[in-house]
Amino acid sequence: MKKKNKVFVAVTNDISTDYRVHKICSYLIKLGFDVVVYGRVLPNTITVKRAYTIIxxxxxxNNNFLFYAEYNIRLFFYILFRKFNYIVSNDLDTLPACFFTSKLKNIDLVYDSHELFSEGPELQGRAFVQNFWRKLEDFFLPRIKKSYTVSQSIADFYDKKYQNKMGVxxxxxxxxxxxxxxEVKFPTDKRTILYQGVLNPGRGIKPMIKALKYIDNLDLVIIGYGKVEQELRMFVAKEKMDERVHFLGRIDRGKLINYTKLATLGMVLEEPLGLSFTYSLPNKLFDFIHAEIPIIAGNMPEISRIINEYKVGVTVEDYSPxxxxxxxxxxxxxxALLSSIKKxxxxxxEILCWEIESKKLDNYFK
Structure with a gap:
């Protein structure tokens, strides 16, 4: 019996909540590959069962330069002494080890850029750190033959800089x-606007909390976790909005869809904190479309392009409450507008779905 080709997938985030990686791995399994995903143990991670192997x-x-150094050194030696036919590097922080082992062992490397990494909001105002990641992009990205990303704006940015023809x-x-x-329930009987995702700076949550003061019979439900969760809770208390803002914490993807469908509106109010956010195309935008939840969105190029082309929501002029x-x-x-949006x-x-989008992966894996 012929052995299956093996694909090695490297991530630094939490495998249990990375839906993109899961969908890609599941598609590769469907194509007949053996898949191994390599990640790390994180606090409060959720144990998941998958059709592929998780390491x-x-x-x-677990933070800063020492983490990235340790991760890539350990990753390098893990791949070096095992046999794979493809290496998939997810984002720039996994790329050094993946790139050099692919060269040493003559393995096909596929790069999946989930964001414009060197222009992320957490790097703004940190010139030395940002320059370090830019230098890594300058070295690696022109040398990678197979790569794709999440939005056309990011692909255009990299192509203009490196002429690397990144796919989308x-x-x-x-x-x-x-x-x-x-059947699930929200902790409120009012209409709701939902934020779901990582609780990091620049997600438009604070302006939304303030905006509630000008809206009757609408509460904000927040699902997710992240570095500004405690700061947001303190902000809610300061604004005296405890009864109108509800934190549901971290919810497994399989259960999250039940809550998404309950909401009256979905918010995608990412703020332009660096080009990575400006060019982003957040997962929740498509989640709200599939859940048929009308979207309130920030006026950023990729997001507003989807909103305006498909008429699935509205955009705000600015981020004032x-x-x-x-x-x-x-x-x-x-x-009438709500009915039209849902239609x-x-x-x-039926158009923006994984069944259609995943077929593009055939260009990268044979």
């Missing part, structure tokens, strides 16, 4: 993602 390593260091594979859900739902509230009230008070979402999810 999680506990690190001595959007992070869209499966068509049936929102079928067979289970008053303007956000005005747009939300406008939508909530227009039954367009039903049509759009």
């Amino acid at each position: 999680r390593k506990k690190h001595f260091f 594979i959007k992070n869209v859900p499966l068509k049936n993602a929102y079928s067979n739902l289970k 008053e303007k956000i509230a005005s747009k939300i009230n406008e939508v909530l008070n227009d039954a 367009h979402q039903q049509e759009t999810k």
